[in-house]
Amino acid sequence: MKAGGFLTEERREKLVLGGAAPLLALVTAMAITSLVMLLTGDNPFTAFSVMLDFGIKSDSQVWILNKAIPYYLSAVAVAIGFRMNLFNIGVDGQYRVAAFFAAVVGGALSLPGFVQIPVILLVAMVCGGIWAGIAGYLKATRGVSEVITTIMLNFIAGSLIAYFLKEGRLAEREGNIVHTPDIPGSSHFFEFATSVQPIHGTVLLALLIGVAYWFVLSRTRFGFDLRAVGRSESAAEASGVSVTRTVVTAMLLSGAVAGLVGMPTLLNESGNYGNDFPEGLGFTGIAIALLGRNHAIGMGFAALLWAFLERTGTQLEFEGFDQEIVGVMQGIIVLSVVVAYELVRRWGVRRQQRLVGEKLARARKSDNDQAEVSA
């Protein structure tokens, strides 16, 4: 690394461009949402102030942070695929299968917590990995599009769980809820006590995964291979990267992280997998990965923003707004982000072209000057 190179001109420009896109997207999204609210006869300013007021309350902060944990994990799982042009839509099925079997294993064992928690996490990662690996294997050996296989595997995951989640098979019944046997209390994840509700300890798991994601992708040979395959398969192949191996490994990793998505709910909240276990987190992950531009920190902010919107949506209903406005807002944000990134990217490219052009012109001019002097 060059001495004092933290804020070279290039880096600064990269930072400004990186910050401009999400900001532009957010402002656009707020403007469009305001317009929608004005059209339906609501006052957008009241809505925003209600959301902000309620969103920064201490219990809201805890709720938002806890809610963002599975969103973040899900986004990382999706992003691993995105970075090499793999569209893993199957995170939803992967985390449900993983959480289900992890819950079954966790409910069947009664080891001390410091052994059992890692066992549960491991089972989840292996199950998620296997489920995603099927799609990866088919893609690598048969060239089957992972978009199709992962969608199909989502349905199969649903049916598989439904088959085992019956009284007398792997589950027990409690009123109108069927769930796997409870995981012993000693195997619940720890929590951070606060003045209001506790913060889930799985937040550390999410941080760890975030750091690992950043490190593996940008600081290892494998990460480089993976991004190279994402840019151009043929070029990567030509320079000695095994595309098949990278595809399978990426899917396995994506699946293993997906396997962890259900863990905050399982180990910090429910303690079992029942027919009230949350679904659809995998799809939310796609939106958040898009919003966070597959960036380890960007996705963190995106997950928090998502959770903030959901937290404050309920409060809007008390003020006479429809809570659907939150869904509209989320949709518009994702759309504006995609559009804004493209706009900023084009603007950046044009700016770079101009800068390079100016540099070249300057260089030629000084060449000419020298030529004149020597003549």
Place this chain on the structure above:
Amino acid sequence: MRRVSRFAATVAIAATLALTASACGESSTESNDNEGDKGPGIAFDVGGRDDHSFNESAATGADRAGEELGVTPEFQTARSGETNADRVQRLTALANEGYNPVIGVGYLYGDSIQQVAADFPDTTFGVVDAAPEGDNVYGMVFAEHEVSYLAGVAAALKSETGRVGFIGGVDNPLIQKFQAGFVQGVTETDPDIDVEVDYLYADDDRGFADPAKASEKANAMLGRDVDVIYTAAGSSGSGSVEQVAAVEGAWAIGVDSDQYQQPGLAEYQDSILTSGVKRVDVAVEDLITAVHNGEAPSGVHEYTLAEDGVELSTSGGFIDDIQGDIDAATQRIIDGETTVSDTP
């Protein structure tokens, strides 16, 4: 390596900031000093207020009580794919704003009600279709299998083709109660009749808000000569009713509310044979009135056929000709002569 440690430091600082920030500031509970006299607060299951089914029934009950007592009920709606945290938040918000009683409509609210009720000892919590514990919690469950038995009797007597069908929204214990009662009612009335059973989703609460899928399943059944279809699927049911109405001589049996009376289904009402009604409206109205009069109930109450907690609707007059058989079956259940199984 320097970059790595800088990154690690940034993450660590951000984490510490986030964690400490979370514990500070005023909580939304502290900044609220409502007295708990704002009237009833109702939290719906997916499908929302106008699902032509049990959310709507709960809303009717709350509106009726509200009119009588001069209070305005607050309604909140769930989204598909919610987590327990979302439900806890909705109930907490209602209790926090001062609504009393706070009623969760649907078995998914069971756990969250129990959790929130502990934080608000002065508020009464009611929940439909679940039986949670707590001094200030009132669980309202219904004998769906009993009324479904009667629906089965009606279906068996009205079928011309000898084939009847059951469509459930989600394959869970609650909907299986409907299935069990219906199948038993059909076979005990006429053992020769075939009963087809199908579910929209194995394990996904979208099953209660997907009329398109119900319409598809009903269409397939009608194609196989089924001429009476009993659909227990919340707001998805309208899809099935619509398909049945397009076939001459076929009957739909509704569920939860008297679907013949639903304005939204008015154009199909001539095809709605009857409905297996759960008097969620009566249960909700009674709870609100009791709380208003300072006599908040607690524990779990099962609304059965014997006390008119569930009933087979007669509007439209399509089952008038078989009313004798229905009454006889009702009497047998009330007398304990027939025991209706609640699992298939």
